[in-house]
Amino acid sequence: xxxxxxxxxxxxxxxxxxxxxxxxxxxxxxxxxxxxxxxxxxxxxxxxxxxxxxxxxxxxxxxxxxxxxxxxxxxxxxxxxxxxxxxxxxxxxxxxxxxxxxxxxxxxxxxxxxxxxxxxxxxxxxxxxxxxxxxxxxxxxxxxxxxxxxxxxxxxxxxxxxxxxxxxxxxxxxxxxxxxxxxxxxxxxxxxxxxxxxxxxxxxxxxxxxxxxxxxxxxxxxxxxxxxxxxxxxxxxxxxxxxxxxxxxxxxxxxxxxxxxxxxxxxxxxxxxxxxxxxxxxxxxxxxxxxxxxxxxxxxxxxxxxxxxxxxxxxxxxxxxxxxxxxxxxxxxxxxxxxxxx
Numbered sequence: 001x002x003x004x005x006x007x008x009x010x011x012x013x014x015x016x017x018x019x020x021x022x023x024x025x026x027x028x029x030x031x032x033x034x035x036x037x038x039x040x041x042x043x044x045x046x047x048x049x050x051x052x053x054x055x056x057x058x059x060x061x062x063x064x065x066x067x068x069x070x071x072x073x074x075x076x077x078x079x080x081x082x083x084x085x086x087x088x089x090x091x092x093x094x095x096x097x098x099x100x101x102x103x104x105x106x107x108x109x110x111x112x113x114x115x116x117x118x119x120x121x122x123x124x125x126x127x128x129x130x131x132x133x134x135x136x137x138x139x140x141x142x143x144x145x146x147x148x149x150x151x152x153x154x155x156x157x158x159x160x161x162x163x164x165x166x167x168x169x170x171x172x173x174x175x176x177x178x179x180x181x182x183x184x185x186x187x188x189x190x191x192x193x194x195x196x197x198x199x200x201x202x203x204x205x206x207x208x209x210x211x212x213x214x215x216x217x218x219x220x221x222x223x224x225x226x227x228x229x230x231x232x233x234x235x236x237x238x239x240x241x242x243x244x245x246x247x248x249x250x251x252x253x254x255x256x257x258x259x260x261x262x263x264x265x266x267x268x269x270x271x272x273x274x275x276x277x278x279x280x281x282x283x284x285x286x287x288x289x290x291x292x293x294x295x296x297x298x299x300x301x302x303x304x305x306x307x308x309x310x311x312x313x314x315x316x317x318x319x320x321x322x323x324x325x326x327x328x329x330x331x332x333x334x335x336x337x338x339x340x341x342x
Contacts (some may be wrong), residue, residue: 007035008152015160018167021045021244024160025057025131028153036146040115040136044222045161048128048280050237051084053222054253055244062113062138069190069221071109076225076236078105081120083132084236091121091150093142110136117141121150123158127280130161166281168244169274169337170327181267185258186224193261219243223255224262231257242269242277248340250274271296271339278338282325291318296335 010031019027025043040060044053063071079085080103081092095117100106110118119142123131133150135142185194219241227239239255250269255262269277275296279289287308294304301319305312319331328334 007031007149008156011153012156015156015163019160019164021055021161021164022057024157024164028157029057032149032153036119036135036142036149037137038119038135039138042134043131044134045131045165046083046129047237047241048130048277050226050239050241051087051129052226052237052239052241053083053132054219054241056218056222058218060136062115062136063109064113067109067113068218071105072218072221073190073225073228074105074108076222076229077232077234078103079234081118082236083120083122083129086120086122086132087124087129089122091119091147093117093119093147095141096144096147114138119147119150121154123154123161125158125162127162127283130158130165162281162283165244165277166326168250169248169278169281181265183266184220184264186220186262186264188228188260188262190221190224190262219253220264220266223253223264227255227257227262242273248337250277250340269340274340275338278326282322284322284325288318288322288325291315292322292334292338295319295331296338 011028014027014031015024029041029043040058040062042056042058042060044056044058046053075082081094081097086092094100094103094106100111100117103110106115106118115136115138117137117140119135119137121133122129123133133153135150183196184192187193223239223241226236226241229235230239240252242250242252244250250273251266252269252273253264253266255264257263275289275293278284279292284292290308291304294307299307301312301315304310305315308315323329323331323334326334326337328337
């Protein structure tokens with residue numbers, strides 16, 4: 001019997017520590033492997049709103065690098081066990097869900113590279129969908145016990161990843177240069193056709209170290225694939241996603257149609273986009289997010305109270321609650337973090 005005793009406790013302790021999202025995913029995979037062996041994995045962060053993957057941590061040795069764009073395209077065109085279908089549900093395996101032939105991804109890619117079964121779990125909470133984990137096996141199917149272990153990860157790992165992203169808004173140790181704007185033109189098969197000037201620098205910054213052999217970062221492929229899924233009438237979410245680039249830098253990557261080609265743009269996230277992400281990552285209530293949004297556009301306590309039909313005392317209570325959740329000393333520090341100016 002595979003060792004699972006104590007795994008939940010180790011995962012919970014790990015997720016309560018102050019790791020980056022990348023380090024947390026790496027350590028979760030290390031702890032998970034003895035309990036649920038796998039031959040390949042994709043552990044991707046997602047935008048909490050659109051559920052489009054942003055920063056994948058992947059090791060799929062059976063998959064040739066030149067098949068990466070095709071694989072991502074079919075992943076979004078396959079609704080079976082896709083991240084949006086698993087939110088709020090237990091982990092699911094390909095063979096346990098139904099006939100593998102129902103999966104275009106398996107038909108067109110996985111079968112050809114020797115994958116026997118996959119298991120997928122979504123990491124989501126009331127504030128959004130933060131990541132998904134896809135495990136691949138080339139030898140034997142996943143069991144009900146394997147899926148139960150994966151389902152048990154959802155609570156602590158979701159909380160750990162959300163906390164890790166919340167910490168990206170804290171004053172960075174060093175100020176990093178902004179990135180973008182840049183545009184990449186892709187064909188329907190996601191092959192790169194053209195780059196705008198400066199796009200190479202932006203893409204290199206967007207590229208995680210474990211993707212250095214890929215021609216462009218998987219985030220760009222994911223956005224283009226999300227657009228294709230939307231056009232096919234099976235969207236995972238709107239084709240845009242916010243990506244953390246280190247320090248307090250966040251960019252927004254979007255895909256749109258440009259004739260027969262797909263334009264993927266990369267530009268610094270707006271204050272509104274950062275505010276929404278900040279509110280979700282810190283677990284703010286809708287009212288707290290409203291108050292901070294109005295504070296950010298320059299309204300004082302009296303004006304916010306009038307706008308929201310609240311007392312000034314209640315507004316101040318909301319601000320204090322947000323300061324406590326964010327670990328910020330003053331309103332000025334809080335607003336600087338949201339804007340990325342700290």
